Amino acid sequence: MTVEAAPLLETLSPSRAGDFKTCPQLFKFRAIDRLPEPVTPHQARGTTAHLALQRLFDLPSHQRTPERLFDLFREAWTELRTEEEYRQLFPTLEEERRWGIESLRLLANYFGLEDPSRIEPVDRELDMCEDLDGIVIRGILDRIDRDDEGRLVITDYKTGKAPPERFALGAFFALKIYALLTRRIEGETPAEIRLLYLNGPVMYRCEVDDRQLDAMERQLRALWDRIETALRSEQFPPRPGRLCDFCAFRDRCPAFA
Numbered sequence: 001m002t003v004e005a006a007p008l009l010e011t012l013s014p015s016r017a018g019d020f021k022t023c024p025q026l027f028k029f030r031a032i033d034r035l036p037e038p039v040t041p042h043q044a045r046g047t048t049a050h051l052a053l054q055r056l057f058d059l060p061s062h063q064r065t066p067e068r069l070f071d072l073f074r075e076a077w078t079e080l081r082t083e084e085e086y087r088q089l090f091p092t093l094e095e096e097r098r099w100g101i102e103s104l105r106l107l108a109n110y111f112g113l114e115d116p117s118r119i120e121p122v123d124r125e126l127d128m129c130e131d132l133d134g135i136v137i138r139g140i141l142d143r144i145d146r147d148d149e150g151r152l153v154i155t156d157y158k159t160g161k162a163p164p165e166r167f168a169l170g171a172f173f174a175l176k177i178y179a180l181l182t183r184r185i186e187g188e189t190p191a192e193i194r195l196l197y198l199n200g201p202v203m204y205r206c207e208v209d210d211r212q213l214d215a216m217e218r219q220l221r222a223l224w225d226r227i228e229t230a231l232r233s234e235q236f237p238p239r240p241g242r243l244c245d246f247c248a249f250r251d252r253c254p255a256f257a
Contacts, residue, residue: 008231011129011136012224014174020227021173025238027227029249032236037248039085044077045103046159049198050142051076052107053157054124056116057143064116070104106159109201121145122152128181132217135224141178144190151191154178162197168204171195176216179208189213 020027029035052072056064077100080086090096110116122144129138143155156175163171175193183189195204230236238255250256 008228009135009224011138012220012227013137013139014177015139017137017177017220017223018173020223020230022243023239023241024230024236025253025255026247026249028230028236029252032231035249039089041089041099042160044080044086044089045099045106048073048077048080049103049107049159050125050157051080053110053142057119057121057124061117061120066108066111069107069110073104073107074100106198109198110196112201113196113198113203119145128178128185130181130184132180132184132220135221137177137181137220139174139178139181141182144182147191149191152182152186152188154182154190154193156193156195158195158197158199160197160199162200162202162204165204168195169206171204172206175206176208176212177220180213180216180220183210183213 016027016031019030030037052069052075055072055076056069059068081089081096090099123141124143126141126144127138128141129136141154142157145153145155147153154175156178158171162168172193172195175195179190179193189210190208193206193208197204238253240255244250244253244255247253
C-alpha cells in the first residue's frame with residue numbers, strides 16, 4: 001500500500017507564490033529560512049502610504065482631500081517610526097525630512113488616478129484565508145469595491161516605479177489570486193483588477209472572468225506541488241535575473257558565491 005507523504009506546506013501567500021515563480025532560492029530565503037531583510041526607505045514609504053490610504057476611507061467622503069491624506073501619512077509615520085525596524089532608517093533628520101517631502105509628492109499623485117470621494121469600499125486590508133480544496137492560500141487584499149454597474153473590483157496600491165505596460169501582465173499575478181479567493185469567499189467573480197502606481201502615476205486595469213480564474217487555480221496547484229517537491233528534495237535553485245541587483249540576499253546567494 002502506498003502511503004502519501006504528509007504535506008509540508010501549510011499556507012501560501014500570493015507574494016510568496018510570486019517569489020517562487022521568480023526565484024526558488026528567494027522563496028527559500030524568505031519563507032523557509034525567514035532571513036531578516038533590512039527595511040528600505042522605499043518599503044517604509046509603501047507601508048506608510050498604504051496605512052494612510054486605508055484610513056482615508058474611514059473619513060466621510062467630503063473629507064477625503066489631499067491635505068487630509070497628507071495628515072494621515074504624517075500620523076501614520078509618527079506611529080511607525082518608533083518601531084524597532086524603522087528607528088535607524090534615516091541617519092539624520094534632514095534625510096528623513098527629504099524622504100517625507102518626496103513621499104507627500106508621490107501621494108499627491110493618487111488623486112490623479114481616482115476620486116476617493118466617489119468610492120465606498122466593500123472592504124480594505126482584508127485578511128483572506130481560504131482552503132481551495134487542499135491548498136490553503138492566505139494574503140491581505142488592499143481594497144475591494146463595486147463599480148458603477150455594481151460589479152466587484154479589486155484594487156492594489158503600488159508606490160514603486162510603474163513598469164512599462166507591456167511588462168505589467170506579471171504584476172497582475174497576485175491580484176488574480178486575490179480574485180480567485182474573492183470568488184470562493186463571496187460566491188461572485190470580480191469583473192476587474194486594478195494596479196494603482198502612484199509613481200507614474202498610472203492605473204493598469206485587467207478584466208477577469210471564470211476562465212482566467214480556473215486557469216489561475218490550476219497554476220496555483222501546480223506551483224504548490226513544485227514547492228512541496230523542492231521542500232522534500234531541499235533543492236531551491238537560484239534563477240538569476242535583472243531583479244538580482246535589488247535583492248537583499250545577493251551576498252549569500254549561491255548564484256553569486
